[in-house]
Amino acid sequence: MSDEQREPLPQQRVGLRLLGPPQLHAGGRVHDLAGSDALLIALLAIEGALPRRRAAELLWPDRDPRRANISLRQRLFRLKRAAGRDVVTGDVTLALAPEVAHDLAGLDAALLADADLDAAAATAALMYRNAGQVCLAGTRLLVHESVAGRFVAAMRGYVERLVIGDPRDPATEVGPIIHPRQVERVLGYIERARGAGARVLWGGERHPCGAQYVRPTLLTDVAQDAEIVQNEVFGPVLTLQTFASDDEAVALANGTDYGLGGVCYGEPSHAIALAERVRTGFIWINSFGIRDLAAPFGGIKRSGVGREGGDWSFEFFCDVKDVIVPNQPFRASFSAR
Template sequence: MTIQTHHGEALAPLPDVLHTELFIAGKWRGGTAAHRIRVHDPATGEAITEIAGAETSDCLDAVEAAAAAGASWAGKAPRARAEVLRRAWEIMRAERAQLAALISAENGKATSDALAEIDYAAEFFRWYAEEAVRITGDFRLAPGGDKRIVVSPEPVGVCVLITPWNFPAAMATRKIGPALAAGCTVVLKPATETPLTAAAIVDVLDRAGVPAGVVNFVTPHRTGESVSAMLHHPAVRKLSFTGSTEVGRLLLRQTADAVVSTSMELGGNAPLVVLEGADLALAVQGVVLAKLRNGGAACTAANRLYVHRSVAEEFCRRLADEMAKLTTGPGRIESSSLGALVSEVERDKVAALVDGAVAEGARVVTGGTTPDGPGAFYPPTVLADVRPDSSIIRHEIFGPVAPIVVFDTEDEAVECSNDTEMGIAAYVFGDLAAAMRVAHRLQTGMVAINRGVLSDPAAPFGGVKQSGLGREGSFEGISEYLETKYIAVDM
């Protein structure tokens, strides 16, 4: 594996202004205490800056600001809300290079991945600018003829939005877009590893004309305490959370206290199935995308590969050859095809999973060794001879590691794929008829056939089993932020 350094190659420049404070009621402000949270560049381990650590009182101020702005924002014409989102999309498109550099700096991902994320993230603002004017109700005569039934969708109210570090822009816009389109106000709490990108998105919305209090931004330094306080505030009626299943379970218990509406996108363990007779060139290309997008740190990442015995040896060789060609280095260097993981802690988790698989009999075809030097880097890795019950198959890797399990029958592939508590995404490569047959048997919310990327703002994103509740994106996404009111009218 080749590790790029920044010597002789310029790092992509960061935005001129880095917002490091809280954003409450339309103003940037510091926390009530001197507590600061340091943000690091995982490619070097060096500090980028420090952000304000919000106290619980700051977070409750943000909720109060959102509540105070709620009626006015909900009362705006749908077209007015749409135009704000449309302007936010235009700003993000114009500033995509700077925003992508910011993602690479604090998250570690390669520039190509960061640019793709900005494009994807911005599209949620455009999509929901269009959906804001298409919220529909109903008006009909009751079967008994005694009244008219009026069905009116209304914004659910103040929403707490909690986003992860792996897609710091896209996870924010995928929640903020439909919430604002529906007429809700929000409090955004990003991951402490990647708050600068989230703050930049809030700044984009501010410049796009979002009224004071409609979007608020907090970075609590006592996360559990502050989030719990917000969820127990009577004004909060919605939680949208993206993160681990373990944390999701804890939050579900807290939302039960006040019966808060909840949407969750949780952990994944996505299978990728290569059927007998599959186009191996297409399958390898798809695996590289499905496995290495965002360095493997995605809930939709192909976590475990099931390959038919008839093509397993050739597939493994081709995949290892492609993975070995990739250049690892700081994400802000444009030539890096794979950046750093978000932290050395995350890198060490990945390394431990690989070491455990090898101890259980897996064979390293390429990669598999933590490089020397600074930075949270791990090489693209292919593991062959992996047992179906290996520990690495049971865990979400969240890194650039492809463990390959060989199967003999279609039933065996489906059984192994479904043998998990998770069910967010899956990938199938093969003849279309066979791939469709397998896709319908897989217990996942999303399936990609003969392609390595499935996310699209126009498609419903979400999982089954313990991978989540509800859907984001598409027409369904806005319904997560609406309540249905029925009015009986005597004409």
Template sequence: MSKNAENLLAAFQHFFPNAKAIGSYVGGELIEGAGEAIQLFDAATGEESLSYKDGGAAVVEQAAAAAERAQKQWWALTHAARGRVMFEIAREIRKEAENIARLESLGSGKPIRDCRGEAAKVAEMFEYYGGWADKFYGEVIPVPTSHLNYTRREPAGTVLQITPWNAPVFTCGWQVAPAIAMGNAVLLKPSELTPTSSIIIGMLCERAGAPRGLVNVLAGLGLTVAQSAIAHKAVKKVVFVGSPATGARIAEAAAKRVLPCVLELGGKSANIIFGDADLKRAALTAQAAIFAGAGQSCVAGSRLLVQRNVYDEFVSMVAAGAKKIKVGDPLDDKTEVGPINNRRQYEHVMSMIDKGVAAGATLASGSQERSIAGYFVSPTVLAGVTNEMEVAREEIFGPVVAAIPFDTEDEAIAIANDTDFGLAGAVWTTDVGRSHRVAAQVNAGTFWVNGYKTINVASPFGGYGLSGYGRSSGVEALYEYTQTKSVWVETAKEPPTAFGYL
């Protein structure tokens, strides 16, 4: 067993002392799969780590039954009681935050300092939605009849949530918290590459007082576990975070059962820098926008649009800073950028750098040389890019930014919108009017002015176009996890009838 495998298993056993392997967390129990072996790898070395068995259709059947039982118990509680349990979940997460962060870093290859921040944010998510549990309610509608007409916000029932490998614990909390706040049960299917931290969140929900089976975590492959879950009659809604191609397949499968979906997909976001901006602050933020998390973020500022009169100066600033960023061991507190999560993605990122250079872009920072050990990619700035190049159109999902020049405001907006994606964007300028004009005209679900990548659970998040549909946070997420029932109560002493016989 490799060192990473030993460390990962030990971190997992902090929560499950008797565990010999990773499994699905179903109905309050850790269940080992019976399918094919899934091999995990240490992203920092490329060596084999733990392996575990695919859960398959059998684990979905168990989880669905557990979820239906738990959802009835959960919905039978008062709204305030559910809110109190959610605050207890947050307390459990905060209490275990360092252990969760270590497990996340070992399992995903993310820097430990990032993982600590994400564990804290997950606790905040349960607190935020715990506060909403008894404050989201229906309305009384003044209909033009003698009826009392009111609406009820009711849970969907059991919700399937499919989350990615780039931010496992963050997206787990991002989806689970609003779903259970509204009275739903959850089948959570994390990426087969990063199942461990999500399993822990499921367990901590029950430790805090949620019914056994309210949050079930399915460890396994998309082709077996996810497909079986989408087809299961217990599932009433599907939420997916990941690539557009996979999202389209999931939406197609869900449509066969007329299941509603929320899809949070990819991005190719434009970070627009005008010549009058605070260039130093913009350069620092531009680095964080693309290089944090090794660029494995759907909202990464992967297209850097810079006004031509400051283009050379600004790109040089960003490239010089990129060369100073500490890339290395995820468990080192000083590491700022860790490895790419898996070899397939690493090869994609490196091939995109090669394509960019072949198309005429120049390496202002970074390298085309492959990592000797692990899946490390140096923070890379591609200069001289045009928006027609593949590196400007396809999501790279790595620490690679394409710097594109522009001349006018109209041109910047046109380039920003010349993409199939619409997840995020930003503008840097001291011209207040311009900042609002650009924010209004760029097609993106989230947009920042003189900043980038500020995300909070209280603010709605989602995309336009190929970046998906539906919203995964803020009050708007509560509408996604409920359905509206209209109730009509006749109040007249002698209401009229259209016809009828006695």
């Protein structure tokens, strides 16, 4: 059979779960992903299309380039075998296949002038838990300029009460960064932000608990186009920006490539009105972390594709088919000769 005669393969949705234990969902089966497989997928999901050589360098920086390239080919083969189709596409430049859904990070917290400052400050301090290594952590704090000073003072009080220590201790709220390389990445973001004019309100350095501990950090005087504002640090590092109007708050919130979720504190009707203008997959109003498993969950822009939760999962992972049945007998008609 020639290529022209060969029927195309049926379309198949492939889902990637990168929150919690990484898994690949394809063809009605669930496959647990090895660490390097998950890293490859997460890398492409976060960075977008990458040259093969660059992807291999990022995944195996200490290996000989030839061996790193071999490892990359092995990972691609394993992913294809598990999914039954290409999860990663491209000959020279790699990218996730268009049918792939993935969950990533990217979340802001907005504080309006009519908010409960103490409640908002307590919630903001929660973002440091797990050393900020949570996709839902609101890493960009947007605070109305009229209440910024009082908010920072209240938040400082809650941050000082955080228990930093051994993650095996149930009392610990802030533990270590997952890997020494990530520690350097987090500290690098802080130092570059300082060099660009950011002011450290607290933290900004390692914690005496150990080499992989970074103090909860808050940076202000950061520009909207600053690296630390536009990227996901994934560590105990928050930025604070002030705004004078709702329009400015919305512009700041929407002014990144990410849009997983958000938090908005304020008088309920005011907060809801602002939330409707922010481009994210979901927003908590005067709360954080509440989830109904029947509700859609997922981000927009570079924070993900598709939704999980309830019937939304079925709609995304299935293709629509239209089956037509006539309501009366049908017979093809031909013109008389």
